[in-house]
Amino acid sequence: MAEENDNTIFVGKKPSMSYVLAAITQFSEGKNEITIKARGRSISKAVDVSQIIKNKFIPDIKFDDIKIGTDQIESENKEKINVSTIEITLRK
Amino acid sequence: MAEENDNTIFVGKKPSMSYVLAAITQFSEGKNEITIKARGRSISKAVDVSQIIKNKFIPDIKFDDIKIGTDQIESENKEKINVSTIEITLRK
Secondary structure: OOOOOOOEEEOOOOOOOHHHHHHHHHHHHOOOEEEEEEEHHHHHHHHHHHHHHHHHOOOOOOOEEEEEEEEEEEOOOOOEEEEEEEEEEEEO | OOOOOOOOOOOOOHHHHHHHHHHHHHHHHOOOOOEEEHHHHHHHHHHHHHHHHHHHOOOOOOOEEEEEEEEEEEOOOOOOOEEEEEEEEEEE
């Protein structure tokens, strides 16, 4: 998964609404496209965030591109473990 | 979300590998397309299941279509609550 950039919101442990507001702010600043990314257990929250943006704030948003993948990360005891990823591109 | 049919695997509380094996079985019976569906916290597991099928069993599988949405369900005290959904279509 690419590094976070200005158009990317990386969903983690904060409440869903933090990420929703971050996205709304970016759209209101004139961006037309935002990518929401998450790994592992946060994938469900990334879908929630995308749906809240559409259902409560910007009804005509399009989920332009949804990609799933696998990242390899290193556990504490140096084992390589696979973790699933999602990238949801929202376009206004 | 449409009802479960022969080409659909609904991911819930069982271990990921149960759903992986269900999908592998369907592909080995000659199906070319399977849809994996999940709601709420099980969305992450649906992505895991799809990735395990591709990474460990059928490397040339395509994630043909990934859709996200919202279902309204009724809670125990008859309130309507929104729950996110995912549908991942795998094609051989």
